[in-house]
Amino acid sequence: xxxxxxxxxxxxxxxxxxxxxxxxxxxxxxxxxxxxxxxxxxxxxxxxxxxxxxxxxxxxxxxxxxxxxxxxxxxxxxxxxxxxxxxxxxxxxxxxxxxxxxxxxxxxxxxxxxxxxxxxxxxxxxxxxxxxxxxxxxxxxxxxxxxxxxxxxxxxxxxxxxxxxxxxxxxxxxxxxxxxxxxxxxxxxxxxxxxxxxxxxxxxxxxxxxxxxxxxxxxxxxxxxxxxxxxxxxxxxxxxxxxxxxxxxxxxxxxxxxxxxxxxxxxxxxxxxxxxxxxxxxxxxxxxxxxxxxxxxxxxxxxxxxxxxxxxxxxxxxxxxxxxxxxxxxxxxxxxxxxxxxxxxxxxxxxxxxxxxxxxxxxxxxxxxxxxxxxxxxxxxxxxxxxxxxxxxxxxxxxxxxxxxxxxxxxxxxxxxxxxxxxxxxxxxxxxxxxxxxxxxxxxxxxxxxxxx
Amino acid sequence: xxxxxxxxxxxxxxxxxxxxxxxxxxxxxxxxxxxxxxxxxxxxxxxxxxxxxxxxxxxxxxxxxxxxxxxxxxxxxxxxxxxxxxxxxxxxxxxxxxxxxxxxxxxxxxxxxxxxxxxxxxxxxxxxxxxxxxxxxxxxxxxxxxxxxxxxxxxxxxxxxxxxxxxxxxxxxxxxxxxxxxxxxxxxxxxxxxxxxxxxxxxxxxxxxxxxxxxxx
Numbered sequence: 001x002x003x004x005x006x007x008x009x010x011x012x013x014x015x016x017x018x019x020x021x022x023x024x025x026x027x028x029x030x031x032x033x034x035x036x037x038x039x040x041x042x043x044x045x046x047x048x049x050x051x052x053x054x055x056x057x058x059x060x061x062x063x064x065x066x067x068x069x070x071x072x073x074x075x076x077x078x079x080x081x082x083x084x085x086x087x088x089x090x091x092x093x094x095x096x097x098x099x100x101x102x103x104x105x106x107x108x109x110x111x112x113x114x115x116x117x118x119x120x121x122x123x124x125x126x127x128x129x130x131x132x133x134x135x136x137x138x139x140x141x142x143x144x145x146x147x148x149x150x151x152x153x154x155x156x157x158x159x160x161x162x163x164x165x166x167x168x169x170x171x172x173x174x175x176x177x178x179x180x181x182x183x184x185x186x187x188x189x190x191x192x193x194x195x196x197x198x199x200x201x202x203x204x205x206x207x208x209x210x211x212x213x214x215x216x217x218x219x220x221x222x223x224x225x226x227x228x229x230x231x232x233x234x235x236x237x238x239x240x241x242x243x244x245x246x247x248x249x250x251x252x253x254x255x256x257x258x259x260x261x262x263x264x265x266x267x268x269x270x271x272x273x274x275x276x277x278x279x280x281x282x283x284x285x286x287x288x289x290x291x292x293x294x295x296x297x298x299x300x301x302x303x304x305x306x307x308x309x310x311x312x313x314x315x316x317x318x319x320x321x322x323x324x325x326x327x328x329x330x331x332x333x334x335x336x337x338x339x340x341x342x343x344x345x346x347x348x349x350x351x352x353x354x355x356x357x358x359x360x361x362x363x364x365x366x367x368x369x370x371x372x373x374x375x376x377x378x379x380x381x382x383x384x385x386x387x388x389x390x391x392x393x394x395x396x397x398x399x400x401x402x403x404x405x406x407x408x409x410x411x412x413x414x415x416x417x418x419x420x421x422x423x424x425x426x427x428x429x430x431x432x433x434x435x436x437x438x439x440x441x442x443x444x445x446x447x448x449x450x451x452x453x
Numbered sequence: 454x455x456x457x458x459x460x461x462x463x464x465x466x467x468x469x470x471x472x473x474x475x476x477x478x479x480x481x482x483x484x485x486x487x488x489x490x491x492x493x494x495x496x497x498x499x500x501x502x503x504x505x506x507x508x509x510x511x512x513x514x515x516x517x518x519x520x521x522x523x524x525x526x527x528x529x530x531x532x533x534x535x536x537x538x539x540x541x542x543x544x545x546x547x548x549x550x551x552x553x554x555x556x557x558x559x560x561x562x563x564x565x566x567x568x569x570x571x572x573x574x575x576x577x578x579x580x581x582x583x584x585x586x587x588x589x590x591x592x593x594x595x596x597x598x599x600x601x602x603x604x605x606x607x608x609x610x611x612x613x614x615x616x617x618x619x620x621x622x623x624x625x626x627x628x629x630x631x632x633x634x635x636x637x638x639x640x641x642x643x644x645x646x647x648x649x650x651x652x653x654x655x656x657x658x659x660x661x662x663x664x665x666x667x668x669x670x
Contacts, residue, residue, distance in 0.1 A: 051486070052486050052487050052488050052489055053483060053484055053485070053486040053487065053488050053658075054488070054658045054662070056482075056483045056486050057483050057484075057651065057654050057655050057658055058655060058658075060479070060483055060647070060651055061648060061651045061652070061654070061655040062645075063645045063648045064590070064593040064594055064595075064597075064598050064645065065525065065529075065590075066525075066587065066589035066590045066593055067514075067518075067522050067525065069589045070518060070521040070522055071518060075589075076521075079588075081588040081589040081591075081592045082592070084589050084592065084593065086593065087589075087592060087593060101482070102478055102479045102481075102482025102483065103478075103479065103482075103643060106643075112596075139659065140515060140518075140669060140670070141514065141515070141518050141522070142511075143511060143512075143526075143529075143652075144511075144648060144651065144652055144655045144656065145507055145511050145652075145655050145656035145657075145658070145659040145660065146655055146659070147659050147662075298493065299493050299666060300493070301493070302491075302492035302493040302494070303489070303490075303491060303492050303493065305492070306492070307492055308492045308493075308494065309492075309493075309494070312494070313494070347669075348668060348669045349666070349668050349669075350666065350667075350668065351496050351666045351667025351668045351669075352667075353667070353669070371517075372517045374669070375668070375669020376515055376517040376669070
């Protein structure tokens with residue numbers, strides 16, 4: 001399929017509560033017209049491309065204890081053993097043992113591990129994409145300490161190159177590569193939005209300043225679905241009196257290249273943001289309320305750049321926490337109880353666990369933690385691109401109910417998070433279940449409660 | 454050369470050789486692979502404490518997981534501890550280790566050894582039953598899982614028969630016991646039993662990487 005066909009064959013519905021393609025049917029998606037044997041060969045080649053000692057250790061270490069299933073929301077919600085996290089890697093384990101492990105020659109000579117087939121990979125598409133948010137909860141239960149989520153990321157590299165990505169995810173990733181944003185937030189759209197938001201809200205929103213100390217980035221979900229986040233970011237940065245800017249040559253922090261498994265697209269998207277921050281001479285890049293954007297830039301950005309980044313990278317919650325602690329951020333007291341949903345990629349896997357709690361403390365709100373919280377929280381079920389895949393809706397809604405119960409059990413008045421992807425997953429879940437809880441943004445909550453100067 | 458001499462002599466020698474070579478080959482094959490430099494600004498400058506922490510702390514589950522994993526974990530603990538008691542506490546075994554390494558330590562009373570052996574066998578039977586019945590374990594299991602179970606079960610079972618003088622002449626039972634140990638040693642590097650060594654590498658790697666990021670371990 002050529003790039004030009006994508007929009008006509010699979011038009012995106014941008015006005016829906018979340019982005020989607022029309023009438024998705026149960027299917028195994030394929031991109032391109034590669035022969036089957038070549039698909040398998042390509043998938044495996046790109047799977048092992050970034051393989052190092054750590055990934056090999058993981059592939060050798062599984063003892064098939066099955067405990068990872070007990071940490072996975074998709075298994076716990078459904079009871080279906082195929083959702084066991086390590087099972088999601090079975091064809092890749094098979095291929096690793098046969099082609100790359102220390103005893104590969106023996107496995108091949110005696111045919112102890114069979115060759116992986118295209119049919120297997122097609123079947124595993126659902127397991128690697130629809131039913132894995134790469135939330136990494138399984139990593140915390142594995143008695144061998146295997147980082148299964150990281151292995152799923154590597155497997156997605158292989159699946160992407162073999163053209164075996166669920167179409168919605170592929171389509172938005174391709175659109176992001178082509179237009180600079182997966183949801184149509186092109187530089188022109190972004191600048192126009194900033195202009196009318198500035199007018200409507202009577203707030204100064206700086207775009208394309210030649211020099212700034214701070215560059216802020218947004219996620220496409222915020223730009224298109226939650227534009228108040230742009231206003232909130234501007235209000236807070238202005239409140240702090242910082243020399244800051246958005247950059248139309250690097251504003252999009254979401255990285256569907258990473259989610260879909262396309263390393264080249266991932267690198268391109270990351271480099272736009274890095275180059276824009278350097279061009280502004282900024283010392284700080286603030287990442288938006290987006291989970292995977294944090295992992296992509298905070299922990300992978302410098303490795304894509306090939307050397308340490310010449311600026312700091314902070315998630316917006318870390319930035320708010322720093323300025324709460326140093327007293328620069330002045331807020332009015334919020335006399336409410338609230339519970340906080342930890343975005344997996346920021347909290348469990350990103351390490352910014354206490355930052356949002358420090359911000360909430362600064363707001364004077366009473367935080368009621370869920371039963372499983374911080375690094376052990378349950379994922380909302382929409383991360384890793386899962387929320388884009390409509391055929392995954394039934395299993396995602398099942399998993400979402402775990403989260404709903406944990407939140408209801410707190411009895412808190414407000415529900416807050418700091419990830420717009422989680423937020424749209426919650427919004428969608430709220431609609432689906434006619435739930436009485438609305439997910440709020442921590443960033444917007446702070447902006448709404450700034451002290452008047 | 455009778456069966457016992459054959460078992461004690463060339464069989465055990467070859468088994469140890471394959472064990473040592475296989476272990477080295479597999480570990481070196483993994484550890485010599487490239488490690489990419491990480492240029493991201495670390496949250497914690499030193500990462501090795503995370504490796505130590507995870508190696509120790511992952512020996513029991515996080516509070517949040519206890520309810521769902523207690524049975525399997527308890528079972529695992531029972532047969533692992535049972536194996537340690539039997540292998541390293543039984544006087545004749547200590548003599549073998551002394552012959553191999555020169556190291557010596559006090560033995561445990563035979564009654565404890567026999568009870569541990571029986572409990573270990575019982576636990577291993579439950580382990581196998583669970584693997585056959587539990588939908589997740591049944592799906593995940595392959596030849597390695599069942600054969601590794603067999604080569605673990607066999608030395609304990611044959612050892613118990615030997616000390617009880619049950620089923621054949623003592624010398625024959627002892628020879629079979631030693632042969633079963635040889636089988637265990639030969640299989641060890643090739644299958645999941647290797648986790649005895651890999652557990653430190655795998656937990657340590659994740660612990661260090663996650664500590665660097667301040668991620669949850």
